[in-house]
Amino acid sequence: MVVNTERVDITVTEREIVTSGEVPTALPDGPLAAVLLAAGIGAFALGLITTIAEASAGFRDRLVLNAGVGPLSGKTIWATVIFVVAWAVLAARLRNRDGLLRSATTIFVVLTVLGLLGTFPIFFQAFAPE
Amino acid sequence: MQLTNRELWTLIHGMGLGALFLLAFGGGLAGFYSLRPEWLTTAGIRERIARLDVGTVVMAVVAWLTVITGTWIVYPWYRARPPEGATELEAYPRYFLLANEHLAGWHEFGMEWKEHVAWIAPYLATAVAFGAVYYGRRLAYEPAVRRLLMWVFIAAFAVAGIAGLFGALITKAAPIL
Numbered sequence: 001m002v003v004n005t006e007r008v009d010i011t012v013t014e015r016e017i018v019t020s021g022e023v024p025t026a027l028p029d030g031p032l033a034a035v036l037l038a039a040g041i042g043a044f045a046l047g048l049i050t051t052i053a054e055a056s057a058g059f060r061d062r063l064v065l066n067a068g069v070g071p072l073s074g075k076t077i078w079a080t081v082i083f084v085v086a087w088a089v090l091a092a093r094l095r096n097r098d099g100l101l102r103s104a105t106t107i108f109v110v111l112t113v114l115g116l117l118g119t120f121p122i123f124f125q126a127f128a129p130e
Numbered sequence: 131m132q133l134t135n136r137e138l139w140t141l142i143h144g145m146g147l148g149a150l151f152l153l154a155f156g157g158g159l160a161g162f163y164s165l166r167p168e169w170l171t172t173a174g175i176r177e178r179i180a181r182l183d184v185g186t187v188v189m190a191v192v193a194w195l196t197v198i199t200g201t202w203i204v205y206p207w208y209r210a211r212p213p214e215g216a217t218e219l220e221a222y223p224r225y226f227l228l229a230n231e232h233l234a235g236w237h238e239f240g241m242e243w244k245e246h247v248a249w250i251a252p253y254l255a256t257a258v259a260f261g262a263v264y265y266g267r268r269l270a271y272e273p274a275v276r277r278l279l280m281w282v283f284i285a286a287f288a289v290a291g292i293a294g295l296f297g298a299l300i301t302k303a304a305p306i307l
Protein backbone atom coordinates (compact mmCIF):
# COMPACT_ATOMS: atom_id res chain seq x y z
CA MET A 1 0.00 0.00 0.00
CA VAL A 2 1.41 3.42 -0.98
CA VAL A 3 1.01 6.10 1.61
CA ASN A 4 1.37 9.73 0.65
CA THR A 5 3.75 11.22 3.19
CA GLU A 6 4.30 14.52 1.40
CA ARG A 7 4.18 17.43 3.80
CA VAL A 8 1.83 20.26 2.87
CA ASP A 9 2.04 23.68 4.47
CA ILE A 10 -1.27 25.44 4.83
CA THR A 11 -1.27 29.15 5.49
CA VAL A 12 -4.34 30.51 7.19
CA THR A 13 -4.96 34.18 6.52
CA GLU A 14 -7.45 36.36 8.29
CA ARG A 15 -10.80 36.70 6.49
CA GLU A 16 -11.61 40.20 5.36
CA ILE A 17 -14.44 41.47 7.52
CA VAL A 18 -17.13 43.84 6.29
CA THR A 19 -17.01 46.83 8.59
CA SER A 20 -19.92 49.14 9.14
CA GLY A 21 -18.12 51.94 7.24
CA GLU A 22 -18.09 49.78 4.11
CA VAL A 23 -21.82 49.11 4.11
CA PRO A 24 -23.42 51.35 1.45
CA THR A 25 -26.00 53.81 2.74
CA ALA A 26 -29.69 52.91 2.45
CA LEU A 27 -31.55 54.08 -0.66
CA PRO A 28 -35.18 55.18 -0.99
CA ASP A 29 -37.29 52.38 -2.46
CA GLY A 30 -39.44 54.76 -4.56
CA PRO A 31 -37.50 54.20 -7.82
CA LEU A 32 -37.84 50.40 -7.52
CA ALA A 33 -41.53 50.75 -6.61
CA ALA A 34 -41.97 52.90 -9.75
CA VAL A 35 -40.48 50.34 -12.15
CA LEU A 36 -42.36 47.45 -10.52
CA LEU A 37 -45.67 49.30 -10.78
CA ALA A 38 -44.87 50.22 -14.40
CA ALA A 39 -44.14 46.56 -15.23
CA GLY A 40 -47.45 45.54 -13.64
CA ILE A 41 -49.31 48.30 -15.50
CA GLY A 42 -47.67 47.22 -18.80
CA ALA A 43 -48.62 43.58 -18.24
CA PHE A 44 -52.18 44.53 -17.26
CA ALA A 45 -52.51 46.83 -20.31
CA LEU A 46 -51.40 43.99 -22.60
CA GLY A 47 -53.96 41.63 -21.10
CA LEU A 48 -56.74 44.22 -21.25
CA ILE A 49 -56.00 45.22 -24.87
CA THR A 50 -55.81 41.54 -25.89
CA THR A 51 -59.18 40.78 -24.30
CA ILE A 52 -60.94 43.86 -25.72
CA ALA A 53 -59.48 43.09 -29.17
CA GLU A 54 -61.03 39.64 -28.99
CA ALA A 55 -64.44 41.06 -28.06
CA SER A 56 -64.53 43.89 -30.62
CA ALA A 57 -63.60 43.49 -34.30
CA GLY A 58 -63.54 47.27 -34.73
CA PHE A 59 -61.01 47.71 -31.91
CA ARG A 60 -58.96 44.80 -33.28
CA ASP A 61 -58.83 46.41 -36.73
CA ARG A 62 -57.56 49.67 -35.22
CA LEU A 63 -54.69 47.76 -33.63
CA VAL A 64 -53.27 46.78 -37.02
CA LEU A 65 -50.32 49.15 -37.21
CA ASN A 66 -48.47 46.79 -39.57
CA ALA A 67 -50.23 44.53 -42.08
CA GLY A 68 -47.71 41.69 -41.73
CA VAL A 69 -47.87 41.55 -37.93
CA GLY A 70 -51.62 42.27 -37.72
CA PRO A 71 -53.36 43.30 -34.47
CA LEU A 72 -50.40 42.02 -32.43
CA SER A 73 -48.45 45.08 -33.65
CA GLY A 74 -50.85 47.49 -31.92
CA LYS A 75 -51.32 45.36 -28.83
CA THR A 76 -47.58 45.15 -28.12
CA ILE A 77 -46.70 48.70 -29.14
CA TRP A 78 -49.47 50.26 -27.04
CA ALA A 79 -48.73 48.06 -24.02
CA THR A 80 -45.03 48.96 -24.28
CA VAL A 81 -45.82 52.69 -24.63
CA ILE A 82 -48.02 52.43 -21.52
CA PHE A 83 -45.18 50.65 -19.65
CA VAL A 84 -42.61 53.30 -20.62
CA VAL A 85 -44.90 56.29 -19.90
CA ALA A 86 -46.01 54.78 -16.56
CA TRP A 87 -42.37 54.23 -15.60
CA ALA A 88 -41.39 57.80 -16.53
CA VAL A 89 -44.31 59.37 -14.64
CA LEU A 90 -43.99 57.16 -11.55
CA ALA A 91 -40.19 57.49 -11.46
CA ALA A 92 -40.53 61.29 -11.40
CA ARG A 93 -43.21 61.20 -8.68
CA LEU A 94 -41.69 58.52 -6.44
CA ARG A 95 -37.99 59.35 -6.90
CA ASN A 96 -37.32 60.36 -3.31
CA ARG A 97 -40.14 58.46 -1.58
CA ASP A 98 -39.43 55.55 0.75
CA GLY A 99 -41.41 52.77 2.42
CA LEU A 100 -43.51 52.04 -0.67
CA LEU A 101 -42.16 48.65 -1.61
CA ARG A 102 -44.64 46.46 0.25
CA SER A 103 -47.76 48.11 -1.21
CA ALA A 104 -46.11 48.49 -4.64
CA THR A 105 -45.29 44.77 -4.66
CA THR A 106 -48.89 43.84 -3.84
CA ILE A 107 -50.23 46.06 -6.65
CA PHE A 108 -47.55 44.75 -9.03
CA VAL A 109 -48.49 41.11 -8.31
CA VAL A 110 -52.23 41.76 -8.76
CA LEU A 111 -51.71 43.67 -12.05
CA THR A 112 -49.29 41.08 -13.41
CA VAL A 113 -51.61 38.17 -12.58
CA LEU A 114 -54.48 40.03 -14.29
CA GLY A 115 -52.19 40.65 -17.27
CA LEU A 116 -51.31 36.96 -17.43
CA LEU A 117 -55.01 36.11 -17.25
CA GLY A 118 -55.84 38.56 -20.05
CA THR A 119 -53.22 37.00 -22.32
CA PHE A 120 -54.39 33.43 -21.62
CA PRO A 121 -56.30 32.18 -24.69
CA ILE A 122 -59.01 30.25 -22.85
CA PHE A 123 -59.85 33.46 -20.96
CA PHE A 124 -59.75 36.06 -23.75
CA GLN A 125 -61.34 33.76 -26.36
CA ALA A 126 -64.37 33.50 -24.06
CA PHE A 127 -65.09 37.15 -24.99
CA ALA A 128 -65.19 36.46 -28.74
CA PRO A 129 -68.62 37.15 -30.29
CA GLU A 130 -70.56 34.01 -31.21
CA MET B 131 -25.62 22.72 -46.42
CA GLN B 132 -27.14 26.16 -46.10
CA LEU B 133 -29.75 28.14 -44.21
CA THR B 134 -32.40 30.28 -45.83
CA ASN B 135 -32.96 33.82 -44.58
CA ARG B 136 -36.08 32.68 -42.71
CA GLU B 137 -34.29 29.72 -41.12
CA LEU B 138 -31.46 32.01 -40.04
CA TRP B 139 -33.84 34.45 -38.32
CA THR B 140 -35.82 31.71 -36.60
CA LEU B 141 -32.48 30.33 -35.41
CA ILE B 142 -31.38 33.75 -34.10
CA HIS B 143 -34.78 34.30 -32.44
CA GLY B 144 -35.15 30.86 -30.90
CA MET B 145 -31.73 29.39 -30.30
CA GLY B 146 -29.26 32.30 -30.36
CA LEU B 147 -31.18 34.68 -28.14
CA GLY B 148 -32.78 31.78 -26.26
CA ALA B 149 -29.39 30.34 -25.28
CA LEU B 150 -28.14 33.79 -24.22
CA PHE B 151 -31.31 34.28 -22.17
CA LEU B 152 -30.78 30.96 -20.40
CA LEU B 153 -27.13 31.77 -19.66
CA ALA B 154 -27.97 35.24 -18.34
CA PHE B 155 -30.74 33.78 -16.18
CA GLY B 156 -28.44 31.14 -14.68
CA GLY B 157 -25.79 33.75 -13.84
CA GLY B 158 -28.32 36.22 -12.48
CA LEU B 159 -30.14 33.67 -10.33
CA ALA B 160 -26.90 32.37 -8.81
CA GLY B 161 -25.92 35.99 -8.17
CA PHE B 162 -29.17 36.83 -6.37
CA TYR B 163 -29.15 33.64 -4.31
CA SER B 164 -25.58 33.97 -3.10
CA LEU B 165 -25.58 37.71 -2.44
CA ARG B 166 -25.47 37.51 1.36
CA PRO B 167 -23.03 39.52 3.47
CA GLU B 168 -22.49 36.61 5.87
CA TRP B 169 -21.17 34.51 2.97
CA LEU B 170 -19.02 37.14 1.32
CA THR B 171 -16.14 39.52 1.87
CA THR B 172 -16.28 43.14 0.74
CA ALA B 173 -14.31 42.23 -2.39
CA GLY B 174 -16.64 39.26 -2.93
CA ILE B 175 -19.73 41.48 -2.82
CA ARG B 176 -18.18 43.86 -5.37
CA GLU B 177 -17.41 40.96 -7.69
CA ARG B 178 -20.89 39.43 -7.28
CA ILE B 179 -22.62 42.75 -7.90
CA ALA B 180 -20.71 43.28 -11.16
CA ARG B 181 -21.74 39.79 -12.33
CA LEU B 182 -25.33 40.32 -11.18
CA ASP B 183 -25.59 43.63 -13.05
CA VAL B 184 -24.27 42.02 -16.24
CA GLY B 185 -26.57 38.99 -15.86
CA THR B 186 -29.76 40.99 -15.25
CA VAL B 187 -29.05 43.70 -17.85
CA VAL B 188 -28.14 41.10 -20.50
CA MET B 189 -31.30 39.15 -19.68
CA ALA B 190 -33.44 42.29 -20.06
CA VAL B 191 -31.80 43.28 -23.35
CA VAL B 192 -32.10 39.73 -24.70
CA ALA B 193 -35.76 39.56 -23.63
CA TRP B 194 -36.50 42.73 -25.62
CA LEU B 195 -34.52 41.52 -28.66
CA THR B 196 -36.30 38.14 -28.56
CA VAL B 197 -39.83 39.59 -28.56
CA ILE B 198 -38.95 42.25 -31.15
CA THR B 199 -37.38 39.76 -33.61
CA GLY B 200 -40.14 37.26 -32.91
CA THR B 201 -43.00 39.71 -33.47
CA TRP B 202 -41.62 41.90 -36.23
CA ILE B 203 -39.46 39.47 -38.25
CA VAL B 204 -40.55 35.86 -37.71
CA TYR B 205 -44.27 36.23 -36.91
CA PRO B 206 -45.27 37.79 -40.29
CA TRP B 207 -43.87 34.67 -42.02
CA TYR B 208 -45.92 32.49 -39.65
CA ARG B 209 -49.21 34.31 -40.29
CA ALA B 210 -48.71 34.97 -44.05
CA ARG B 211 -51.95 34.34 -45.96
CA PRO B 212 -51.78 31.73 -48.78
CA PRO B 213 -52.99 32.66 -52.28
CA GLU B 214 -56.67 32.07 -53.01
CA GLY B 215 -57.37 28.39 -53.68
CA ALA B 216 -53.95 27.16 -52.53
CA THR B 217 -53.99 23.58 -51.29
CA GLU B 218 -50.29 23.19 -50.43
CA LEU B 219 -50.16 25.07 -47.12
CA GLU B 220 -46.78 23.96 -45.69
CA ALA B 221 -45.28 27.38 -46.46
CA TYR B 222 -48.08 29.09 -44.48
CA PRO B 223 -47.77 27.68 -40.93
CA ARG B 224 -50.81 29.39 -39.40
CA TYR B 225 -53.13 28.22 -42.16
CA PHE B 226 -51.48 24.79 -42.29
CA LEU B 227 -52.19 24.27 -38.58
CA LEU B 228 -55.77 25.56 -38.79
CA ALA B 229 -56.51 23.37 -41.81
CA ASN B 230 -55.64 20.22 -39.83
CA GLU B 231 -58.10 19.43 -37.09
CA HIS B 232 -55.57 17.57 -34.97
CA LEU B 233 -53.02 20.42 -35.30
CA ALA B 234 -55.32 23.45 -34.93
CA GLY B 235 -54.80 23.59 -31.16
CA TRP B 236 -51.15 24.49 -31.72
CA HIS B 237 -52.33 27.78 -33.20
CA GLU B 238 -55.57 28.37 -31.30
CA PHE B 239 -54.01 27.78 -27.90
CA GLY B 240 -50.22 27.52 -28.28
CA MET B 241 -49.47 30.39 -30.63
CA GLU B 242 -52.22 32.61 -29.24
CA TRP B 243 -50.71 32.26 -25.77
CA LYS B 244 -47.08 32.50 -26.84
CA GLU B 245 -47.41 35.62 -29.01
CA HIS B 246 -49.06 37.59 -26.19
CA VAL B 247 -47.54 36.33 -22.95
CA ALA B 248 -43.96 36.63 -24.23
CA TRP B 249 -44.22 40.43 -24.11
CA ILE B 250 -44.62 40.39 -20.32
CA ALA B 251 -41.10 38.94 -19.90
CA PRO B 252 -39.18 42.10 -20.97
CA TYR B 253 -41.26 44.30 -18.64
CA LEU B 254 -40.39 42.06 -15.69
CA ALA B 255 -36.76 41.61 -16.72
CA THR B 256 -36.33 45.38 -17.11
CA ALA B 257 -37.69 45.96 -13.61
CA VAL B 258 -35.21 43.43 -12.19
CA ALA B 259 -32.25 44.87 -14.10
CA PHE B 260 -33.12 48.38 -12.93
CA GLY B 261 -33.44 47.19 -9.32
CA ALA B 262 -30.09 45.38 -9.40
CA VAL B 263 -28.25 48.37 -10.90
CA TYR B 264 -30.04 50.91 -8.67
CA TYR B 265 -29.28 49.14 -5.39
CA GLY B 266 -25.78 48.00 -6.37
CA ARG B 267 -23.74 46.80 -3.36
CA ARG B 268 -26.56 47.86 -1.02
CA LEU B 269 -28.58 44.92 -2.33
CA ALA B 270 -26.46 42.55 -0.21
CA TYR B 271 -27.80 44.30 2.91
CA GLU B 272 -31.44 44.41 1.76
CA PRO B 273 -32.57 40.76 1.95
CA ALA B 274 -36.25 41.58 1.31
CA VAL B 275 -35.42 43.53 -1.86
CA ARG B 276 -33.00 40.82 -2.99
CA ARG B 277 -35.68 38.12 -2.54
CA LEU B 278 -38.30 40.24 -4.32
CA LEU B 279 -36.01 40.83 -7.31
CA MET B 280 -35.09 37.15 -7.40
CA TRP B 281 -38.75 36.10 -7.59
CA VAL B 282 -39.58 38.67 -10.28
CA PHE B 283 -36.50 37.41 -12.15
CA ILE B 284 -37.81 33.82 -11.91
CA ALA B 285 -41.27 34.99 -13.07
CA ALA B 286 -39.70 36.70 -16.11
CA PHE B 287 -37.90 33.48 -16.92
CA ALA B 288 -41.05 31.36 -16.45
CA VAL B 289 -43.07 33.61 -18.78
CA ALA B 290 -40.32 33.49 -21.41
CA GLY B 291 -40.11 29.74 -20.87
CA ILE B 292 -43.80 29.29 -21.78
CA ALA B 293 -43.24 31.26 -24.99
CA GLY B 294 -40.02 29.40 -25.79
CA LEU B 295 -41.54 25.98 -25.17
CA PHE B 296 -44.55 26.65 -27.39
CA GLY B 297 -42.29 28.20 -30.01
CA ALA B 298 -40.23 25.01 -30.19
CA LEU B 299 -43.30 22.74 -30.26
CA ILE B 300 -45.12 24.80 -32.92
CA THR B 301 -41.98 24.85 -35.05
CA LYS B 302 -41.95 21.03 -34.87
CA ALA B 303 -45.58 20.89 -36.04
CA ALA B 304 -45.31 23.62 -38.70
CA PRO B 305 -41.82 24.96 -39.39
CA ILE B 306 -41.32 28.32 -41.10
CA LEU B 307 -39.93 27.38 -44.50
